[in-house]
Amino acid sequence: MxxxxxxxxxxxxxxxxxxxxxxxxxxxxxxxxxxxxxxGGGITHRSFEAFPVLDGFRDACRTVHRMRMIAPGGERCQVPLTVPVRIASxxxxxxxxxxxxxxxxxxxxxxxxxxxxxxxxxxxxxxxxxxxxxxxxxxxxxxxxxxxxxxxxxxAGEDVTVSVGYWVAGEFDDELVIGFPEGITGYIWIFPRDGHLSVGIGAPMGAVSGQALFARLDEFLTQHAPDVTTGERVRFGALIPSLxxxxxxxxxxxxxxxxxxxxxxxxxxxxxxxxxxxxxxxxxxxxxxxxxxxxxxxxxxxxxxFVPELSKAAFYVEAFFDPRVSARLVALSDENAAIRKVLADLIAGEQGYGTLKQELLKVMPFLAKDILRHLFQKG
Ligand SMILES: Cc1cc2nc3c(=O)[nH]c(=O)nc-3n(C[C@H](O)[C@H](O)[C@H](O)COP(=O)(O)OP(=O)(O)OC[C@H]3O[C@@H](n4cnc5c(N)ncnc54)[C@H](O)[C@@H]3O)c2cc1C
Missing domain, CATH: 3.50.50.60 (FAD/NAD(P)-binding domain)
Incomplete structure (x- = not known):
């Protein structure tokens, strides 16, 4: 054929x-x-487990063992990544x-x-x-x-995320940063790679203009990652399907x-x-x-x-990025090792959405209640 x-x-x-x-x-x-x-170039642990073709590419990646999460109000927590995330150009x-x-x-x-x-x-x-x-x-x-x-x-417009960001030249810490900007159904990422990093922000199409997204990103970087604002940088903009x-x-x-x-x-x-x-x-x-x-x-x-899993993820989107939920998630992660592990597993691609609710309920009833309340109010 x-x-x-x-x-x-x-x-x-x-x-x-x-x-x-x-x-x-x-x-x-x-x-x-x-x-x-x-x-971002973030390749999850489950990808390396599932696709042996990636074995020969492992050494070309930057291996990151910790994540910093920053809530809409600026609260932060450190999450050790029990299985590392690899990041590649x-x-x-x-x-x-x-x-x-x-x-x-x-x-x-x-x-x-x-x-x-x-x-x-x-x-x-x-x-x-x-x-x-x-x-x-x-x-x-x-x-x-x-x-x-x-x-x-x-x-359709509601099935697409608009993302903007920069590649910034330089050598940066082995730390992945995830920020939750207030009022945006999306997040800011800082992913270090060898010789440069990728930093960006995403939001549903039509919700915020590209220019406003760059402004939110710049504001976040000035406040939380000033070292990323000094290197030589190149802007990008792209779409991500998010059905x-x-x-x-x-x-x-x-x-x-x-x-x-x-x-x-x-x-x-x-x-x-x-x-x-x-x-x-x-x-x-x-x-x-x-x-x-x-x-x-x-x-x-x-x-x-995998469509059932993506569909469960779609069910969580708004609840996950509700500022009350993300603020509580960050604050409680700072105190609670079990919730840090759920988050680390989510980032590694090891935590499915089907069991996310049960895992959160097990480790943090208050947070799960916030998510359930949000979904119930929507629904
Ligand atoms: C800003 C941003 C950050 C992201 N971060 C991550 C992340 O950290 N981790 C993760 O897992 N996913 C991430 N994603 C998603 C990831 O980039 C995509 O899911 C992935 O690249 C999909 O691969 P693909 O081969 O389907 O498409 P692509 O990688 O987009 O490849 C499509 C190819 O088609 C070519 N092409 C287009 N039109 C034509 C044409 N008419 N004729 C011939 N060729 C054509 C293009 O040149 C391109 O090379 C991110 C996406 C964006 C936009």
Whole structure:
């Protein structure tokens, strides 16, 4: 089968590596190749456990063992990360995965795909003025996926987070910082990497302008991380799919001769905005479905395996970022080792949302009550 993959980010390159290894004829399209895509670059422990392909990339990451959390009122707590988070430059992760793909036999076309048209059971794909024919096409082209737009529909505004931030040059502490800005359903992150860091803020689309987000970020940095304001820095802005429960329920990610994976499919945790794990995993699920000769089972496999978890996360979003909840979370974490462990596990990707409520109830009835009260009031 001839397979065209639009986008050589994490999902596309990993899929190409898996399919190339199976002897499929694979062409990857990406005009940028490996690039410093706007991202925290935080790779959870569960990703390293789940995807052996990352073994050879471990040493390219910065390993961080502690997190500082800052509440809307400025209260703070330190959380030791029982399992560390690894943070990587996206350019180096992209180069690593692209190398796996081309080594497995995938061809890379450094062009943007400008159109794809069904033609007699096949696809005619146009890129860089040249036409290509494929039996199967994959949209791995990120949050603003043109493939998604042409085969299904773009994400609704309420299903998208707008994020802005900076890459700041320099060497910084091995500490991950998470801040909860008042009135924003999102958080500020500071993720140190080798030679630079990624710092940013996210909020639901339409809630706050990009300019206002930069202002909130600058204010936070001046107050809580002045060392980050002095280095040479480059601004970025990007979208993150963050699907609501309705968005997840009505989502469509494939048919008999096409599929969407990674961000293009909307597979991102709407609370932590972790998408790297899901980019890898959705590529694996699609490659398994294609291997079995039944592409349609890909979407069912995602719905079975992780959509219920994303849907539970979507249920928690507003409660989690309610300033009363985050303030209490930070204050109580400062005093309570058990709640620090729940948070560390959430960041490591080890704490599922299905059991989050029970874990919080076990360790901190007051906090769980706040979350439940918020959900009840909403509901
Ligand atoms: C600011 C920010 C911070 C984040 N932080 C984290 C984090 O710390 N940890 C985490 O797990 N997740 C994080 N995420 C989410 C994570 O970045 C994504 O989930 C992940 O990159 C998804 O991988 P992907 O391969 O699906 O898409 P991408 O990595 O976006 O790759 C898509 C590729 O498609 C290419 N492309 C686009 N259009 C075309 C076209 N027409 N033709 C050909 N190629 C095309 C692009 O050049 C790009 O290389 C963050 C996201 C943002 C925006």
């Amino acid at each position: 001839r397979i065209g993959i639009v986008g050589a980010g994490i999902a596309g390159s990993y899929l190409a590596a898996l399919l190339g290894g199976e002897g499929q004829e694979v062409v990857l399209f990406d005009p940028k190749g490996p690039w410093e895509k706007p991202c 996206r350019e180096s992760l992209g180069a690593y995965l692209l190398d796996q793909a081309t080594t497995a036999g995938a061809a890379l076309v450094r062009e943007r795909v400008s159109s794809m048209v069904p033609n007699d059971g096949q696809w005619r794909v146009l890129a860089g003025g040249q036409e290509y024919a494929f039996d199967f096409v994959v949209g791995a082209d990120g949050a603003q996926s043109a493939v998604r737009r042409s085969l299904f529909k773009p994400f 609501t429960r309705q968005g997840l329920a009505s989502n469509r990610t494939g048919g008999s001769n096409w599929a969407l994976i990674g961000d293009a499919a909307g597979w991102v945790d709407p609370v932590t905005r972790e998408g790297i794990y899901y980019a890898f995993r959705s590529a694996e699920l699609l490659s398994e479905a294609l291997k079995e000769g039944c592409a349609e089972t890909y979407e069912q496999a995602c719905r079975r395996e």
